[in-house]
Amino acid sequence: MSGLPTLCNNSNFAALAGNGGKRASSPSQKEEVMAAPTLSVPRRIWQTLAAIKTGVILLIVVVVLSAAGTVILQRPATDPDEMTRAYSPQVLRLLDTLGLTDVFHAWWFVLLLSLVSLSIIAASIQRFPNSWRFYSRSYKSPDEAFRRAIPVRALIPVNDHNEEKALSVADRVLQKAGFRPQRIVRENSFSLFGERHRFSQMAVYIVHLSLLLIFTGGTIDALYGWRAFLTLTRGQQSTQVQPQNGKVRDLPFAIRCDGAGQENYADGSPKRWWSDLAVVKNGQVVLRKQIVVNEPLVYGGLRFYQASYGKTGKLDKLLLTATPRNGGPAEELTIGPDETVSLDPYATVRLAEFFPDYALGDGQVYARSNDLQNPAVHLIVQSKAANKAINVWMPPIPGLEQNASSPYSFEGKDVQMAYFTGLEVSHEPGQWAVWAGVVVMGIGLILVFYFVHSRIWVAPARDVHGQLNLWIGGSANKNKDAFEHRFHAIVKQLESELKIFPQAELKKPFLR
Amino acid sequence: MARAARVDQQPATGTTLVLMVGLGVAFLLFMAFLNVVKNGNLLNDSNLLYAALIFYCGAGTLYLGFGITGTPAYIRYASLATWAGLLANTGAVAHRWYEAGHPPFASIYEMLLMFVWTLAVLTLIAEKKYDVKVIGTVTMPVAIVGVVLMQLLRTEVHPLVPALQSTWLHVHVTLAMLAYAACALSFALAMMFLIQDQVKTETFLAATSLFGIATYLGILTRFEKWGGLSVVAWDPEQKAEVFLSRGVRLYLVIPDLGWLLLLVLAAVAAPLILYSVWRNGHNKAMLDIANRAMFLSISLQVLALLFFALRARDGRYASLDVDGLFPTSLAASPFILSGLVGSIFVSLLYLLLLWRREELQRMLPGAEELDRLTYKTIAIAFPLLTLMIAAGAYWANRTWGSYWSWDPKETWAAITWLVYAGYLHMRITRGWRGRRAAYFAILGFAIVMFTFFGVTYLLPGLHAYA
Numbered sequence: 017m018s019g020l021p022t023l024c025n026n027s028n029f030a031a032l033a034g035n036g037g038k039r040a041s042s043p044s045q046k047e048e049v050m051a052a053p054t055l056s057v058p059r060r061i062w063q064t065l066a067a068i069k070t071g072v073i074l075l076i077v078v079v080v081l082s083a084a085g086t087v088i089l090q091r092p093a094t095d096p097d098e099m100t101r102a103y104s105p106q107v108l109r110l111l112d113t114l115g116l117t118d119v120f121h122a123w124w125f126v127l128l129l130s131l132v133s134l135s136i137i138a139a140s141i142q143r144f145p146n147s148w149r150f151y152s153r154s155y156k157s158p159d160e161a162f163r164r165a166i167p168v169r170a171l172i173p174v175n176d177h178n179e180e181k182a183l184s185v186a187d188r189v190l191q192k193a194g195f196r197p198q199r200i201v202r203e204n205s206f207s208l209f210g211e212r213h214r215f216s217q218m219a220v221y222i223v224h225l226s227l228l229l230i231f232t233g234g235t236i237d238a239l240y241g242w243r244a245f246l247t248l249t250r251g252q253q254s255t256q257v258q259p260q261n262g263k264v265r266d267l268p269f270a271i272r273c274d275g276a277g278q279e280n281y282a283d284g285s286p287k288r289w290w291s292d293l294a295v296v297k298n299g300q301v302v303l304r305k306q307i308v309v310n311e312p313l314v315y316g317g318l319r320f321y322q323a324s325y326g327k328t329g330k331l332d333k334l335l336l337t338a339t340p341r342n343g344g345p346a347e348e349l350t351i352g353p354d355e356t357v358s359l360d361p362y363a364t365v366r367l368a369e370f371f372p373d374y375a376l377g378d379g380q381v382y383a384r385s386n387d388l389q390n391p392a393v394h395l396i397v398q399s400k401a402a403n404k405a406i407n408v409w410m411p412p413i414p415g416l417e418q419n420a421s422s423p424y425s426f427e428g429k430d431v432q433m434a435y436f437t438g439l440e441v442s443h444e445p446g447q448w449a450v451w452a453g454v455v456v457m458g459i460g461l462i463l464v465f466y467f468v469h470s471r472i473w474v475a476p477a478r479d480v481h482g483q484l485n486l487w488i489g490g491s492a493n494k495n496k497d498a499f500e501h502r503f504h505a506i507v508k509q510l511e512s513e514l515k516i517f518p519q520a521e522l523k524k525p526f527l528r
Numbered sequence: 529m530a531r532a533a534r535v536d537q538q539p540a541t542g543t544t545l546v547l548m549v550g551l552g553v554a555f556l557l558f559m560a561f562l563n564v565v566k567n568g569n570l571l572n573d574s575n576l577l578y579a580a581l582i583f584y585c586g587a588g589t590l591y592l593g594f595g596i597t598g599t600p601a602y603i604r605y606a607s608l609a610t611w612a613g614l615l616a617n618t619g620a621v622a623h624r625w626y627e628a629g630h631p632p633f634a635s636i637y638e639m640l641l642m643f644v645w646t647l648a649v650l651t652l653i654a655e656k657k658y659d660v661k662v663i664g665t666v667t668m669p670v671a672i673v674g675v676v677l678m679q680l681l682r683t684e685v686h687p688l689v690p691a692l693q694s695t696w697l698h699v700h701v702t703l704a705m706l707a708y709a710a711c712a713l714s715f716a717l718a719m720m721f722l723i724q725d726q727v728k729t730e731t732f733l734a735a736t737s738l739f740g741i742a743t744y745l746g747i748l749t750r751f752e753k754w755g756g757l758s759v760v761a762w763d764p765e766q767k768a769e770v771f772l773s774r775g776v777r778l779y780l781v782i783p784d785l786g787w788l789l790l791l792v793l794a795a796v797a798a799p800l801i802l803y804s805v806w807r808n809g810h811n812k813a814m815l816d817i818a819n820r821a822m823f824l825s826i827s828l829q830v831l832a833l834l835f836f837a838l839r840a841r842d843g844r845y846a847s848l849d850v851d852g853l854f855p856t857s858l859a860a861s862p863f864i865l866s867g868l869v870g871s872i873f874v875s876l877l878y879l880l881l882l883w884r885r886e887e888l889q890r891m892l893p894g895a896e897e898l899d900r901l902t903y904k905t906i907a908i909a910f911p912l913l914t915l916m917i918a919a920g921a922y923w924a925n926r927t928w929g930s931y932w933s934w935d936p937k938e939t940w941a942a943i944t945w946l947v948y949a950g951y952l953h954m955r956i957t958r959g960w961r962g963r964r965a966a967y968f969a970i971l972g973f974a975i976v977m978f979t980f981f982g983v984t985y986l987l988p989g990l991h992a993y994a
Contacts, residue, residue: 068957075950079943086936086987120934234932243929288693310694310926321929442929450931454918461911494956497900 066138074132081128085119092118092260126238133231136224144221151217156209157200158473158489168500169489170507171477172514179476182486183208185513186474193506195472207475212468217493219463226460229453236446246320246439248273249328253296257441269297269316274304276437278325289325291437317443324438329386331370334393335430338365341423348429362400363423365408369394372433379415388433397422469493472506486510545593546605553586553609573627576620577641581675583613584648588672591664597887603661607652610664613671614648621645630693633701636862637678644674646709654713658901662891666716666877673869677858696923703916708976710909711948714902715973718966721898724889725963729882730803730815733822736878737800740825743867744793748786749986750864752848756781757789759840759864761847762857769860772849780845780856788832795821795828796871819882826875833868863985899961902969910948917941936987940979947972
């Protein structure tokens with residue numbers, strides 16, 4: 017009598033009598049199976065889809081293929097060179113043709129997952145009517161056969177004429193135990209019925225529904241979601257993002273970088289990358305946010321993530337001191353590329369060129385690398401007095417420099433290189449379904465595992481000798497051993513409240 | 529059932545052993561205290577861990593005594609020792625957390641710290657709530673090995689790279705640890721069920737041998753053509769692995785280790801082969817030989833562990849990718865180490881079963897109770913697994929903009945989830961009980977182990993952190 021399946025009950029009797037693990041098929045199903053030749057194809061497909069065996073087989077196939085997808089090198093993530101290194105050309109060709117180098121995006125994998133979803137839906141729909149019938153109609157009044165068949169039961173002898181008192185005592189006890197008993201009217205007496213957590217019978221459907229929600233979200237994202245990359249330097253603004261494969265995408269608004277930086281730990285490893293972003297729509301700044309890794313900017317259904325940070329190799333700002341030749345205080349000035357700064361009402365200086373790492377060749381200056389190793393600066397000083405452009409070079413490049421004729425001498429103080437910030441942009445319209453599904457699944461699992469549908473019936477019964485007894489029976493859809501403890505406790509309490517010495521009960525059927 | 533020759537033991541009476549253990553613990557603590565007071569800084573996590581180790585050793589000895597002789601007095605003091613060890617362990621965790629500025633989940637050292645702590649907690653829960661007193665016989669030795677390993681793997685507190693600085697990471701890793709602990713517990717309960725369900729001892733022999741074969745085959749995927757074994761290089765100043773570039777580790781080849789492990793693999797496989805011969809021929813003597821082969825296997829496994837430990841600690845080795853000689857360390861090969869130690873431990877557990885099966889069966893709960901407990905434990909593990917995957921997905925979404933990228937670790941976590949969902953389905957809907965359910969639970973834990981160890985060791989991916 018153990019192992020009573022309680023998720024699907026055709027009737028309470030079927031549940032108690034222990035139909036084993038098989039679904040009690042409804043009469044119409046039986047007829048249809050027997051009338052096989054007239055069973056339509058769609059109906060047969062539906063039956064197969066709803067069968068548990070189908071679900072199990074489908075899941076095994078999903079598991080095997082997913083495992084294969086982790087063991088076989090997958091294409092978007094692995095370099096093509098590594099692929100050719102790992103597999104011989106024939107093997108690689110075979111894997112590619114079968115789609116095994118991109119399992120999770122192959123059409124047959126998507127089809128497989130759709131079939132799994134369909135099987136969940138079919139199985140749920142097929143079982144739902146029975147569950148609903150059980151859920152919606154309480155079996156409140158235990159008849160003779162039921163009272164004999166139920167395994168968890170007890171019989172308490174009661175004095176005659178005390179039927180009403182006994183029932184009211186039982187009412188009180190059940191109330192205290194949290195069962196909220198109701199009075200049921202029978203032919204010529206009353207009985208009691210109390211239950212808790214009826215909803216847990218439907219909890220399993222909540223769990224499966226949540227799975228479907230998650231699948232839906234994933235599918236939406238697979239079809240309509242996309243990811244792209246965007247690099248910005250300080251002050252730069254862009255409306256275009258670059259997906260990994262495919263042409264540039266246009267955004268309905270612009271993203272501007274107002275600043276970016278990196279903080280390091282004492283040992284030099286990166287601690288924090290940040291970017292000050294502004295969303296610009298129709299020329300107006302609509303949103304500002306400083307983003308870091310783990311904290312994206314969200315606007316218009318798009319999310320901007322801090323992905324990376326690095327040097328562009330270009331100059332951001334140069335800090336100089338300019339000392340006038342004919343005496344006078346030295347000036348400090350900050351100048352950017354191609355920027356013109358006035359030194360005095362008569363002279364200006366422009367930063368014409370900057371080389372972070374310069375080399376000389378053929379009388380020309382060229383950039384050897386992007387790293388700040390050997391900088392060279394080319395300034396052009398325009399003096400109203402001299403009325404010509406003077407080329408100042410730091411360090412002085414022979415043949416190019418005219419430092420001597422410059423009214424000011426310059427000294428470089430500090431160099432600030434320009435950095436770019438790398439942003440990951442993603443559009444995931446389906447993620448809300450996914451998170452909703454996760455929450456619903458959490459709730460569903462709690463309901464499934466931690467809420468037990470338990471029922472207790474109390475009815476007066478007269479035995480063959482005419483002795484009045486109080487019959488008590490109980491049932492729970494899971495955690496039966498814990499329920500039996502509670503049942504014992506309730507019976508003990510009833511006995512003590514009725515102040516009756518527990519005589520030998522007619523049966524001690526506390527079977528599992 | 530053929531039995532190997534019993535080793536002679538002098539069972540100590542209850543009080544003698546307790547007194548000896550008590551004195552030993554007190555002595556060790558006193559010596560450690562003297563040593564530490566000289567250097568100041570009493571309550572750092574290294575000292576607390578050492579205190580925890582001493583207490584766990586005491587507890588382990590008493591639990592083993594209980595496991596072997598069944599004297600109930602041992603349990604009381606073993607519990608006390610476990611409590612004391614847990615207190616010290618908690619102190620170590622708190623100290624490490626405070627020093628590092630983040631919950632201790634960022635390196636193998638910290639993971640081991642939490643693992644040992646969880647083991648102690650589980651031992652006490654199993655004892656108090658479920659009345660399975662003998663579980664300490666298994667968990668305490670594992671905890672001791674764990675603490676010893678931690679002394680070898682001592683790492684500096686490394687500040688976290690930006691991607692790991694998220695609360696959701698801590699939530700995800702905590703849930704992972706809890707879920708894996710629950711799965712491990714369900715595995716232990718399923719094993720105990722099989723013992724109580726009268727599965728034959730020789731079946732356990734075959735299973736132990738099979739486990740050893742799987743472990744050694746896994747390690748031997750790093751076998752190099754001329755008999756060496758690939759291990760990761762270790763920088764002793766940085767106390768970290770050596771990386772050639774982002775995500776690409778520098779591998780060295782320890783010569784001859786591959787051949788040795790191959791030899792040990794043969795010794796580990798021998799019991800299984802002899803078992804098959806016995807099954808086909810029913811020659812009783814074969815089973816006896818198979819059990820002797822198990823002894824040989826254990827001895828050789830210990831040798832392999834010592835050889836590996838010594839080679840890894842001393843010496844500089846060449847790499848296939850770069851010129852020059854580099855050092856390595858046990859800390860660089862946590863999986864090889866776990867595999868070797870784990871296989872020895874499982875083999876020893878088999879010996880315990882072989883010698884003390886009747887006593888074990890007396891002390892463990894009944895088969896049906898264990899079957900129910902297995903289900904209850906998985907009913908706790910499954911929601912934890914679900915939440916772990918969800919938290920991981922949420923963290924990935926916040927960090928990389930994608931909640932599911934079919935990363936090998938993610939995929940195998942999903943497979944684990946599906947397998948346990950399968951167990952629950954089979955049990956609730958199909959009424960699977962007893963042995964079928966136990967095997968399913970064991971399969972589930974095997975998948976958990978692969979997800980935790982195999983994916984990181986055998987398959988590459990984004991989950992390079994753990």
